[in-house]
Amino acid sequence: MSAPMGAGAPGQKSKNFRAAMKRLVEQLRPEKTRAIGILAVTVASIVLSVIGPKILGRATDLIFAGVIGRQLPPGISKDQAVAALRAEGNSTFADMVSGMSVTPGHGIDFGAVANVLALAMAVYVLSSVLAWAGAYLLNIVVQRTVYRLRAQVEAKLHRVPLGYFDRQPRGELLSRVTNDIDNIQMTLGQTMSQLVTSVLTVFGVLAMMFVISPTLTGVSLIVVPISFIIVAIVGRRSQRHFKAQWMETGRLNSQIEETYSGHVLVRVYGHQGEVERDFGDRNQKLYEAGFGAQFLSGLIMPLMSFVGNLIYVAVAVIGGLKVANGSMSLGNVQAFIQYSRQFSQPLTQIASMANSLQSGAASAERVFELLDEPEQTPDPEVPVSPGPTTRGRVEFEHISFRYQPDTPLIEDLSLVAEPGQTVAIVGPTGAGKTTLVNLIMRFYELDAGRITLDGVDVAQMRRSDLRGRVGMVLQDTWLFGGTIRDNIAYGRPDASEEDIERAAQATFVDRFVHTLPDGYDTVIDEEAGNVSAGQKQLITIARAFLAQPSLLILDEATSSVDTRTEALVQHAMAALRSDRTSFIIAHRLSTIRDADLILVMEKGQIVEQGTHAELLEREGAYARLYNAQFVGAIS
Incomplete structure (x- = not known):
């Protein structure tokens, strides 16, 4: 079943960016203490890094003052030197000297320069150590947060009703659980640190810039409104592409998972070309969405760098004039230029992070959509249990059920299965046979009526208690990656x-296990390709046999075994069914001749019931099915 096309059409924006980010931040709440620690060390690191350029500016002033001082006559004061320069007509040079801390005739004080550089080195080293500590704590916070988010998703998948999996393609669901959560992890890891650091750096650098020169600060602040305009224009256009990118990623994963799980049939029916075209179309859509998202987000850095370079040129020119007229020292200009770079760089990072946040918000929204799915009806607070010994009497009392509200399936059905009875359910495809046993297991909830087990309404039991008393063997076998022994012991x-x-x-697994190199320790691979379909079915039957359930459900359990093995398994099934109530869904009517009660279902209703002989005598629906399989085949 494919997902509704309207639900994830390319070009769709995040439904609510702010709400998604708010919920994502709430996921960090358990890490509040570590977050405070991160903030503390980050503030300390930024304060030290912001002080650094000012200290280096002092070293520049000492060197420049030494160079200029050597050019002035010794033995006079600075004021005398300035007056002499004005008398000679060097007013510009005189203005510059007047704004400097210079001693005429003295060269560079290398000792003082060395002390300043040592202080700068210590400040930068300590800033780096604190930055590393912040990054270390942040990594812990992010990993623990994503760990909890994965755990929430895993727990949610066990609480949603079975109908959710019927509606959701597996590849799409896997993409939410893996790709989207990985993207959230990357977003948190990359943007949280940069966002906090960038914001604090902007404020710290801005304060130092105002201290050095309010005029040059005003020039540098021109970049702020320009940055917001760029982010608003580009971000608005890139947001929908990021949403489309992750939607198309899920769809492509779904198509790949579906194709490669059925690659044998694809080749048998010669659909390689069609599959390749389908893959090419989806891959093209993902390419277009991904290209659009990355291209637009990639525009921000160059645009911001261009604006930053213009501001840099303006600061350099104005600062040079201020040094020339003596209103600023060369060291302060140098420091301010560094600050202007530091000021524009975090703004650029914040602008760039806006698109990363859009991508993360799109993934977070998809994960939260899963977490917000309606859950199955909770177990009762005071559950009822039939007791430690289950007799296995199952009664359907006027039950009604439909998958779609406007499409009836089972209406007002009543049935009693006595303890120890074998009840076979037959009928055409879509008659409601499998639905009936799924209702016993509470995979779906009834619309009306009730089902009782030994007189206890199954809706009043814990699902775990109910299902712990039931053994189920399905037509579609499921084995996990592990040994044959582990799969049976499941x-x-x-x-x-x-x-x-x-x-x-008892289930004849032992016969073929000894032909395998490692016997019961043979490892079943990911797709159980190293055992045949019939052998897989036998292993699942052995699993049910080992569980010794009170109630047994067999849904075409012998459909994958050969005729000779089927006959042997029937004997094992007879032993397994003894002293317990069994429901058997079968299309091979030869396998249910010995059933105590055969139900014939059509369109959700029981149209006939009785033993094999009784139903044949009536020459009704069961007789038609039986003759279609045997008499028709012979003729």
Whole structure:
């Protein structure tokens, strides 16, 4: 089932950027103490880094004063030297000297310069150490936050109803759980530190700039409104591309997962070309969305650098004139130029981070959409249990159920399965057979009526208690990456080695296990490709056998085994079904002849019920199904 096209169409913006970022910040709340520590060391690091240029400016003043002092006659004061220069007509030079701390005839004081440089070195080293400490703490905060977010998503997936997975393509869901959370981690790791550092740096540098020269500060502040204009224009256009990028990533993942899980059928039916075209179309859409997002976000840095360079030129020219007229020292101009660079750089980073935040917000929104999905009905606060020993009497009392509100499926159905009975359910595809047993397991909730187990409404039981009493073998086998022994023991993790082998022998798994190089320690690969479909089915049957459930549900459990093995498994099934109520969904009517009760379903209703012989005598729906399989095949 594909996702609704309107839900993730390219070009769609984040529904609410501010709300998504607010919820993302709330995820950091458990790390409040560490966050305060990060803020403290970051402030200290920035204060020291901001002081650095001012200290280096002092070293420049000492060197420049020494150079100029050597050019002046010794033995006179600075005022006398300035007066002499004005008398000679060197007014510009005189203005510059008057604004300097210079001693005529004295050269560079290398001792004082060395002390200033040592102080600058200590300040920068300490600033770097504090910055490293902040980065270390930040990494802890981000990793712990993402760890909790992944845990929330994992827990949520166990609380959403089964219908959610029916509506959601697996690749799209996996993309939210992996790609989107990874993008959130990258966004938090890269932008949190830069954002805090950049904002604090802007304020710290701005304060130092005002101290040095309010005039030059006013010139530098021109970059601020320009930055906001650039961010507003570019960010608004790039936001929708980031949203589209992650949407298309999910769709491409879904298509890849679907194609490669069924690659054998793709080749059998010769659809390689169609798959390649489909992949090419989706890949092209992802390319266009990704290119648009990265191109637009990439415009911010060059634009901001261009504006910053213009401001740099203006500061250099005006500062040079101020040094020439003696209103500023060369060291202060040098420091101010460094500050202007430091001022424009964090603004550029903040502008650039706006697009990273847009990308992170788009991913956060997709993850929060999953976390906000309606959950299955919670277990009752005071659950009821049938008791330690379950007899297995199942009763359907006027139940109604529909997947879609306007499409009835099961209406007013009643049924009783007595303890120890084997109840077979047959009927055409879509009749509601599998739905019926899914309702027993509470994979879906009833619209009306109730189902009882030994007189207890299953809705009043904990799901874990209910499902712990039920064994289920499905037509679609599922084995996880692990040994054959581990896959069988999944039905009862505390089972002994003897119990596992006994279950394997009863279900004829033991026969083929000994033909494998590692026996029960044979590792099932990711797609269980090293065992046949029939062998996989036998392992799942052994798993159910080991669990020794009170209620057994078999949904086409022998559909993947050969005729000879099926006959053997039927004997094992007979032993497994003894003394417990069993529901069997079957299309092969030969496998249910011995059932105590056969239900024939059509369009959600039980149209016939009885034993195999009784139903054949009626020559109704069951007889038509039976004759279609056997008589028709013979003729």
